[in-house]
Each structure stands twice: as structure tokens, then as C-alpha cells.
Amino acid sequence: MEGESRRIEKPERIATYFHMEKWTLAVITVAGIFYNVGMTAGPWFEGQLAQRLCDIILGKKVFADMVGLALLYVAVILVVQTMRYMKRLFVRRFANHINRDMKQVLYRSLVHKKKEELEKESAGAMMTRAISDVDVCVEGMRKFTTEIFDTGVVMAAYLVMLFIYDWRLTLLSMCFPPAAYFIAEKLKKTVSRCAAAGKESAGRLNEATLDRVENALTYRVYGQDENRNADYEICLADYEKKAVSANIWENAMQPLYQIISMMGAVFILWFGGKNVLGSGWTAWDIAAFTTFLSCFTKLAAKSSKAAKLFNSVQKAQVSWKRIQPFMQEEEPEQDITAGKPASLVVSGLSFSYQGGPPVFQEVSFSAGPGEIIGVTGPVACGKSTLGRVFLQESAYQGSIRIGGRELAGMTQEELSGMVGYMGHQPELISADIEENILLGDEGNALKYLRAVRMEEETAKMPDGIHTLVGNGGVRLSGGQQARIALARTLCHRKPVMILDDPFSAVDTETEKEIMKNLRELARDSVVLLLTHRLALFPELNQVLWMSDGRVTVSCHEELMRTNADYADLYRMQEKGGGHHEA
Template identity: 40%
Template sequence: MEVMQKKHQKRKLMHYVQMEWKLVVLITVTGLVYNIGIALFPYFEGQLAQCLSDILNQQAGEKDMYVLVMIYISVVFIVQLARFFKRLSVRYMANHINRRMKLDLYHSLIHTPVNLADLNAGGLLSRTLKDVDDCVEGIRKVITEIFDTGIAMLSYVVTLCMYDWKLTLVAGLFPPLAFFFAERMKKTVTALEVQARKSRDHANQLVVDRISSFRSYRSAGCESNVDETVEKAFAHMNTTVSKAQFAVSGIGPFYRVICLLGMIFVFLIGIRRIESGLWNIAVMTAYISCYTRVSLKTSKSAALFNSMTRSSVCWKRIKEQMHEIQDEPHVPQDISSVTCSIPVAYYDPSVPVLHDIHLHFEKGTITGITGRVACGKTLLAQILSGIREMQGCVMADGCPLSMYDVAYCTNRPQIFNDTIYHNITLGKDGDIHEVLQDVCLDHETDPDQSAKEAGCHLSIGQQARTALARALYSDRSVLVLDDPFASVDTKTEQQILMTLKNRYRDRVIILFSHRLDCFDLMDQVICIQNGTCVCGSHASLLEENAEYRTLVQLQCERTEV
């Protein structure tokens, strides 16, 4: 059976900007209006100062000032309106890029095989989300400052050169020093931020471990020691984060001081120009205003340089987790049979658990799989459900089973802090009365009843049956049930199995269990023995397989006791 597959290629950073081309056009138009307007500010400020001087010298009247002020206010209004729409558009674009980037990262992570034992949950969450936020913030600053800084600086420099290019050349030596110090400070700032991020990840992971293992620490009597370790980790995190924040926040004012040192030459030479009659008050005021703006913009450019560097580093880390993935192929979900052929399977590569596994499961049948403790039942269940990949193949009608939707019900179900209805539907609204009835929960619980955190308002048996109802409601073609009746009485177990056998003939049901009370209801029984599987019916295995017969006899003896 041929299945068309399409790959998702790794996206480049510029691709996210190109997807927002409409907003980019709006930002460009409003940005140009803004920059043309602010280029006129120093001229108007100079004219206002000159007009005031003329009024004092009785060379102009109040009417001239009123006209000039009204024109200036109109220009300011238009400029600020353009700036508002430009920044609003930039914010919208940044939010869209942030959302798209996180969605791409999410899809990449859920399609990437992960060794759960090596997964640093706290570190992964804080690191990836913060990297995306920092990267997008860098993009926002670049787009904003292209107009607020880049084009504005160009217009100011041209204006300064028109007034006095020699003075501009001398005073302009100081702003480049900001760029020089930005380059020198880059490594220090980056090192402090990396140290802060590592300490934050370490503290988060300690909190996750403390919460998830609180019973173990309490039973061992070492809660106080663990709490002390967590407190030290948070104290260290506070120190490193404070250093990083101080370095980042202190760079801006430091750059501004460097840039404004050129103002000394502007005043000294400007006063001489006025005394010699080459300049008037309007030109002096306009030049000082222009130079001040250039200095401030240059300091922002220097700080922006560090932001761009951090954004680039974050994007490199994000790209490492964005892998090429394949779209889920469209295949028919009606399965007639499942075959499993695994040469070897293991938890630890040095210790094989299963070998030479060749199994066949038919639609409309229930297969019971059992064996001694730690024989590999859960490992085989994870392989069949697609959670764990091994050498070999699991096929459904000639296609890999991973192409199909498989419902996997574990012996440790995940129950959310929500109603039973939402725990079963998982956002896919519908009528759950039938599945509640199928798992014998219709008279025990109310669909609107809250399960609370980790299902603490439900018994262990009710939690297991809620998870089973979720698997049945999902309408998957293959059900892999890993010991779902461990905490259910035998009568309820038998009733549920009869329902599965009679009402779910359109599915392949594979049941893993150490309880054999109802295995006589199975269409096929598989006993895991010495790492391999022995198949047959309940009656044939009782007669021919000593291992299975021993398991049944031991369970019968425990039941009698």
C-alpha cells in the first residue's frame, strides 16, 4: 500500500518574517512617515528658539509664534500617530512569529524520539520557551530600530553635515566607541546570561524532583536536607540572575554617557560659530538637538547589537530541536490484522529482555498476554503501542502500525485535574454515557464530577476504568491495554471483558495482565516465557505449556487463600 508523505523542512529565521509580509508593508509605510517627521523636529525646535529670541528683541510678534507652534504640534501629532501604528504592527507581527515558532517547536518535539530517562523536564521547559521569547524579542527590536534608529540616524547625520561637516566629524568619533564597547562587553554579558540560565534550570529541576519524589524523601527522613539544597539553589539562581540583569540594564546608560561626551566639542565650537556670526540661535539649537538624538540612537544601536547576538544564539539552540518531520499520512483506519516481528528487545542495550517475537492479532478478537513478573509484558506493550521503537517491525495490513492511531491504556493512567467528562473526551466533545456503561462507571460517578489533581477523588480502580473509557471513546482501531484491571474486582473485570468482546468487534484488542481469572474469555492467549512468546488458546496452553499452567495454578491457590 503506497502512502504519500510530505516532509516539513527546517525553517529559516527570515521565513517567519516573510510570512507576515502584510504587516511588514504596513510597518514600512508608517515607519517612513515617522522618520520623515522626526527629521523635521530639530528644524522646528531651532525655529522656535529663534522666534522666541526675535520676540524678545521685538523683531517678531506673538502671532508668528502661534503659527509656528500649531505647525509643530500638527507634525508631532502625525509623527506619533504613525509611530503608534508602526509599533502596534510590530507587536502583532512579533506575537504571530512567537506563536508560529512555538507551534513548530512543539510539533518537532512531539515527533522526535526522546529518551524519557534523560529528559530534564524543568530545564527543557524553561530553556526552550525562554529561547523562543528572547529570539522573537530580538526580531522585534531589529524591526523596530531599523526605523526608530537606523533611518532616523541617517537623516540626523545628513542634517548635521549640512550645518557643519567638520564639527560633525570630530564629535562623531564618540558614538562609534559605543559599538566598540558593545563588542568588548558581548562575551561578558553572554557568559553571565548562560550562567543565569543554567542556575535557573538547575533550580527548576530540583523543584520538579522535590515535588515528584516527596513521598520517597519523607519516608527516608531527608526532607529537610533536600529543602536546604533547594533553598541554596534558589539563592544561587537569584545571585546569577541579578548579575546578568545588572549587566544588561547597565549597558544602556553606560553607552549614552560615552556617546554624549562629544557634546563638549559641540558647545565649545558652536559658541565660537555664534560669536563669529556663522551660526544663529536656530542653527545652534537645531545642531544640539540633532546631535543629542544621534547620540541616544547610537547608544540604542549598541545595546541592540547585544540583543541581536543573544537572539542569534537562541535561534541556534532552537534550530537544534527543530527537526525535519513528516506529515502524518492519510491511511484508512479500518484494520483487519496486526503482525509483530521483533528479533530482540531490551530496556538496557546490554540486557536483552525479549527475542524472536512473531505475533499475529486479528480484528474482532481479544488477545491476552501474560507472564511472570519482569518478563517483558510492559516492554512489549510499549512496542505495540509505538511508544518504544525497537529493531523489527509492527505492521497493520502491510503498513507500519505507527501510521495508525493506537489507543494505549497503561497501568498507571494519567488523570487530569478536571471533570471525568473532560478526562475521557480530551476536548473531543460527545456523549460518554455508552463508554461509562461499558466500563461499569455509569452508576459510580457523575460525568461532571471533578477527578481533582492526579485523580485523588477517584479510587485506583475508577482511575483505571476512566482511562479505559478514554481509550474506548477515542475510537481507535487498535487497543493496547496494559494491566487495566489490576485494581478491579473479578466480577467487574469479567463484565467489562464480555462487553469488549461483544460490542467492539471492529477493533484489535490486546490485553496485558498478570491476572488470569478471565483468560478463558480470550480468543488468543500468549505466554511470555524465557524472553519469547508461546501462543495458543487458554485450554491448549493449560494442557501443553507448563509455565502457563503453573501461573494459573498459583493464582488459583492465592484466590482460595
């Protein structure tokens, strides 16, 4: 089915893609052979028409004979061109399917890469390169498939015809196209080197453009505009130079190959003329001469195309080599909708970043579905780290069990069915509000917008829920972005939900209302609320106070009595009516 995502066995082999399109290739083969063998009809008819014209001038034939022949010529050409249309249609279809399949494999492989890996390899440049590499690679495959027939089969047919007319003259005149091949072959390395350099430079320019757009405000505020512009100009100049050079090598050589290939025509005029005059190797009439010359020019033109084909196949190989490491199918994602409500048991949990001191040690607590646990403490006490431990980005010591199963033993798919996460960054996708909430699932996005108190604001937007948020949510305020991210987390509920500072950009009143809705929507989940804002802590089931690597597990009332830092912080916020950090 068009647009359907299919899993591919051995996606790292180019032959796989040809094999998957075998039926399309079968149609291309039949249409290609008919079309290209049929192409020899052109020169033959041209020769016959020239001969007939001669005969009419000499009075041997009448005009009606010419009309009959011309009509037959038109009919044959019509059939041949229909075959051509069929072949082109199916070649395009073949290329579209492969392009879609390759990009899907690439996408599936890249989304499974760890965030740090993508950052290390510079995600922007890598994605740009990989996607344009797929395009180049498929274009090479398309040209290869087309030219096998349009060049290979047709050249063989023309060659057979030339040999039938005069094999000696054929050998003589056909010395030149191989010379064109030879030159093209010699230049292959230069063409691919320039193409690779052009692509690398395009990647760098893309990265610089992205950086310029994303950090424009920072550069302006810190007076770095001039510096950045100068750096950008360097990237631009480099790209211009390399793109021009890649283009010249790729396109400017074509006429040269053509001239070299055509040089055999001089021999045909001389020795072919002798054949017509009766003093050559074979006896020819006007029709034979015209057919031979026409066949030769077509063959020479085709052979220079074959030289170009080498270049595009070469370019495709360079691109394929680059994307091949990414062409791996990940294990199919199981359809894990939110797991069943489950209890959370954390015991003796400790964590330290590589080579660093422990961020927290020996944390133990447990909670059942419907419980909301507040996690707070002084600045940089490790709240976000505790939340991210649930994403298993790095190994932890101790135990985290959800529904009796240890988190560390879960596959990535099982983990995403068990833990929902809303981080500091809203990470909105470049789509509309509804898509950002549903992420391709069915559902009523409005319900969640209402839950995060954004329904009215959305209704006032130009396209309502279908308003595009722009790349990374740039068309929305920070608070709106955060609430959409929260709506998305609530829409995709999981047995354990980690919410890192979800109310940072809303006022206390709105916070209260969202909290009420959160309680209702997440009644089957254990929610970890990581925040500096303590206004709602009295109504939470438990509170974790993190300070200096130690974690106190308690509740609001108890902490108010026993922990002076917590009590001071809470009272200060209560007095201020807002939030103050410790």
C-alpha cells in the first residue's frame, strides 16, 4: 500500500531494494525491451523514407507510396512511445518506493540512536547529509535501471543493425565511444571527490544556518552578531566554491564525451559514400546510408550518456557507503500502550555521573497508583537527575521496581510503556498543536488542552488546534510550550509519570487547577513531581527532600515539623504568594 511502512530484511544490502521491487522491475524490463528494440525502427524508417523520396524524384514511385510508409512510421513510433511512457512511469514508481523504504529504515535507525550519539555526530549535519544521500543514491539506482534499457539494450540493438549493414565500417567508426568511456572512467575519482566535498560543505552550512537561527537572540544580546556573520560568510563562500566545482565536474564534461563519440561520423561520410558509389566494402543504396548514419549518431549520443551514467553510479556509491552504517532495522516496536496500573518500589537507589561524586544515595520509597510524590530541595540538589534515572540513560545502583519488575532489566520498548516523562525542554515537533499532543495516536487533544488550561488560548489562535507551532515551538510562548508538553504527557499516560517542573511558567491559580485535573487524569499512575514550587505540597501524598546527596522521604506536615530548610522555604513562598528558590 502506498505510504505504508514495511520492515525490510537485510536493509544494508542494495540488492534487497531491487529484489523488493521485482514486479515493478519486470514491467520495466518488458516495456524497456519493446521500447528500445523498437527504437531501431526510427533509423530504418528514416532510411526507407529517404529512399522513397529518391524513387519519387526518379519517377519509380508515386506520392501515395510515401504516405502509406509515413503512416506506418507514425503508428510504429506511437507504439514504441507508449512503451517508453510505461517504462518511465514504472521506473519513477520504482524510485519512489525505494526512496520511501530507505528513508524509513534511516529514520527508524536514527530515532533509536541515543541522544548523546546524535549530539556527538552533530545531528543537524548528519540528518541533512543522510537524507540527501538517500536521494542521490536512489537517483543513481533510477538512472542505472533506466539506462540499462535506454542505453544498454538500445545500444546493443543499434550495434547489431550497424554490423548487419557493414561490419568493417562499424568497427572503424566505433573506436571513438570507448575513448569517451575511458576518459569518463579516469575522471570518476575527481567527480566523486568533488561531490563528497560539496555535500560536506552543504552539511556545515546547514548546521551554521540552524545555529544562526536558533541562537540569533543570544548572539545579538551578547554583541556576537558580527563574529557570527563573518563565520557564516566563510561557510557560505566554502559552499559556493565546492558546489560550483562539483557541478562543473558533473555536468561540463558531457559535451566533451559527446564530441569524442561522434568523431566516427567522419569515417561514415567517407567510406559510406564509397559504398553508395559502388567502390566500398559493401553495396549500399541511399536508405542503407541514411539508416547507418542515423543509427551511428544515436549510438554515439547514447554512449556518451553511458559515460555520464558511470558518474552518477559512482556518486550513488559514495552516498550509499555513507548511509550504509545507518541502514539497520531495529527490533520492531511492540505495541505497548500504557502498561496496567502498577506500584513503584525504589530501594537503596544511588546515582553518580561518570567519575563524579554521588548526586544522591540510598533513596528508598514506594507508592501506589494515584499517588503524587513531590520532589524538591535547594538548587541543583539532583531533582532532574532523579527523574532522568527513570529513563535509564545511565546505570544506577540499587533498585527501581515497577509492578515488581526491575527497570534495569526492561527493553527500551517496555520502558517506554512504563514510564512517561516531561523534561525541562518541551521538545515540540514542527507540526500543529493537535499533532504535538496526539503524536500520531487517535484521541481528543482538546480534552488535554482543557486539562492544562490552554483550551481558550488555543481557540483564539489563527487555526485553533491546527495552528502550527513552528520548529521547536518557536511560535508559542515558553509557558504555552510547557503546557502543550504537559498535555502530551497526560495524553500518553504511563504507570509512572515523571514531571520535571511542569508549572514553572504558570501562575499559582492556574497551577492549582491543572493539579486538580492532573489528579483526575493520572489517577492510575504514580506521579513524581519535581519542582521548586511548594504551594501544592500540602496536598501531595509524599514529599522527597533532597539536599547534599541525602534524601528525606516524608510528607509535608512532617517536614514542616522536622526540617527547618523545608519549612523556611515553604513559608517564604507562602508569604510571597509565588515561588522562591532555596
